[in-house]
Amino acid sequence: MKGKRRAGVASLLAMSVIASCANAAVVPEGTALAPAQELVRNNGSEPATLDPHKVESDVEFNIINDTFDGLVAVRKDGTIEPRLAERWENKADNVWVFHLRPGITWSDGEPITAEDVVWSWRRLVSPDIGSPYASYLGNMHIVNAAEIAEGKQSPDTLGVKALDDQTVEITLTQPTAAFLNMLAHPTLVPIDKTAVERFGDRWTRPEHFVSSGAYRVTEWKVNERIVGERNKRYWDDAHTVINKVTWLAVTSQTADVNRYKAGEIDITYTIPLNQYAQLKKTLGGEVHTEPQLATYYYEFNTTKAPFNDPRVRRALNMGLDKDIIAEKVLGQGQRPAWVVSQPEIGGITLKNPDYAAWPREKRLSEAKRLLSEAGFTEAHPLTFRLLYNTLESHQRIAIAASSMWKKNLGVVATLQNQEWKTMLDTMHTGNFDVVRYAWIADYDDASTFLNNFRTGNSENTAKYSNPAYDEALVNAAKAPDSAKRGHYYQQAEDILSEDVPAIPVYHYVRSQLVKPYVGGFSPNAMGLFSTKDLWITAH
Numbered sequence: 001m002k003g004k005r006r007a008g009v010a011s012l013l014a015m016s017v018i019a020s021c022a023n024a025a026v027v028p029e030g031t032a033l034a035p036a037q038e039l040v041r042n043n044g045s046e047p048a049t050l051d052p053h054k055v056e057s058d059v060e061f062n063i064i065n066d067t068f069d070g071l072v073a074v075r076k077d078g079t080i081e082p083r084l085a086e087r088w089e090n091k092a093d094n095v096w097v098f099h100l101r102p103g104i105t106w107s108d109g110e111p112i113t114a115e116d117v118v119w120s121w122r123r124l125v126s127p128d129i130g131s132p133y134a135s136y137l138g139n140m141h142i143v144n145a146a147e148i149a150e151g152k153q154s155p156d157t158l159g160v161k162a163l164d165d166q167t168v169e170i171t172l173t174q175p176t177a178a179f180l181n182m183l184a185h186p187t188l189v190p191i192d193k194t195a196v197e198r199f200g201d202r203w204t205r206p207e208h209f210v211s212s213g214a215y216r217v218t219e220w221k222v223n224e225r226i227v228g229e230r231n232k233r234y235w236d237d238a239h240t241v242i243n244k245v246t247w248l249a250v251t252s253q254t255a256d257v258n259r260y261k262a263g264e265i266d267i268t269y270t271i272p273l274n275q276y277a278q279l280k281k282t283l284g285g286e287v288h289t290e291p292q293l294a295t296y297y298y299e300f301n302t303t304k305a306p307f308n309d310p311r312v313r314r315a316l317n318m319g320l321d322k323d324i325i326a327e328k329v330l331g332q333g334q335r336p337a338w339v340v341s342q343p344e345i346g347g348i349t350l351k352n353p354d355y356a357a358w359p360r361e362k363r364l365s366e367a368k369r370l371l372s373e374a375g376f377t378e379a380h381p382l383t384f385r386l387l388y389n390t391l392e393s394h395q396r397i398a399i400a401a402s403s404m405w406k407k408n409l410g411v412v413a414t415l416q417n418q419e420w421k422t423m424l425d426t427m428h429t430g431n432f433d434v435v436r437y438a439w440i441a442d443y444d445d446a447s448t449f450l451n452n453f454r455t456g457n458s459e460n461t462a463k464y465s466n467p468a469y470d471e472a473l474v475n476a477a478k479a480p481d482s483a484k485r486g487h488y489y490q491q492a493e494d495i496l497s498e499d500v501p502a503i504p505v506y507h508y509v510r511s512q513l514v515k516p517y518v519g520g521f522s523p524n525a526m527g528l529f530s531t532k533d534l535w536i537t538a539h
Contacts, residue, residue, distance in 0.1 A: 024239030032538040043247040044269035045420045050204040056132035061186045067211040068189035076524045094172040107216040107231045114162035116190040122155035133187040135458040141172045181443035214532035241535040268513040292527045293441035294508035303463045311370040313500035318367035319409040326506045337504035346445040348486030353497035383412040388436035389423040427461040446489040464501035
């Protein structure tokens, strides 16, 4: 297997050099471009921050994806694209060496060096930063990453070093099948040490912002918009067409569509559930709906009674009519979910738990039995708070779920909503019963979902822990091929279906309105698209 793995990397190297600009804007010959190459895209909410080491959602990732480059990126077809690194090699199963492009600079003209990567990654895992993604490098099995995040080692012991100004060496504790895919994550972009040390938390303000990507932030009006201007020092600026991008913070889906119709928005964040069918009729090709590697779920606080009892959690999972939520409440092509990951991901197929195929009445009967065993009856019903962040679709789903639990099981769920940033704080402080959340894949492998329930993981806000589950994930990362990896991922999903730290509700599609004059729009499986890949045709 070692020989095969090295051969795969060698062929990837050859391909990546040839296709290094494959993800740039490729305007078809003869296309008439608009004089003003400016794009307005709604981003759904006010970002919590633009510090890549302190973010955890697509609201922030969308902007970071436009303003920073990592060592590599993932193309829509799943192949790896060189970015700040022009080439790499796998010297041994557990040692990777990346060579930076000659002459790359920050937006202020200073050189980007290998030491910037090392410093940035040490900062990411440092307990002093408290990154939601502090566990990410540990999940990649980089030497000492997990120990540093847990405060057991110093950040300078991280298995990442600069061999010279243009060469980064990364040492793993074991081979990691998804390593290159994981490397493309927005939290792994290097950031400018000088700016961070000079301005502290203020380094993300427009007047101090230093970027490495196609755009640099020039304006930030809180709760309204962030503006990015083209970074002329970007290494691939010659293949960028859009000169200015505006990311709006419109939380109302109805307002999003109304402003789109008024010509104020070129790409919406999403489409309201109750307008989807009508918009398909009236706007036709402007409605874009794509499958997305993402799962919507209700997460339990497993440290808090009664949700420290897996019988209660499993009962609530069985008590939801997921087909109705996916097909009637949503109705855009979403699929009911019984696994936390995806039915098909990373070349493997995962099976639902047996009870997913039971007749509805059998599931409800079993759910009532489990609740009764846990001490909840008609005379003593289960009651709890169901928290969701402000958005019309989340409210509709929460109303449907609470009415199903009431009708099917006699359970009383009181609805509670908070703004996005507040809800994230609530989750990380553990001040909730059950919370609406979702996970969009960071890369095309089941571990991107499953790692969130690993003991001690920084994104494990359910505080779930099961040694057998942790062991299955360790074994999956070591697996020599996708079939074996899928075997261990199935073990992990089977454990989750019994313990249910979170109720999978549905698997996503991504629906957006896109103006016909926007060229190059083609989101990847995670729903991400880069402004630098787009252009505005004459209209």
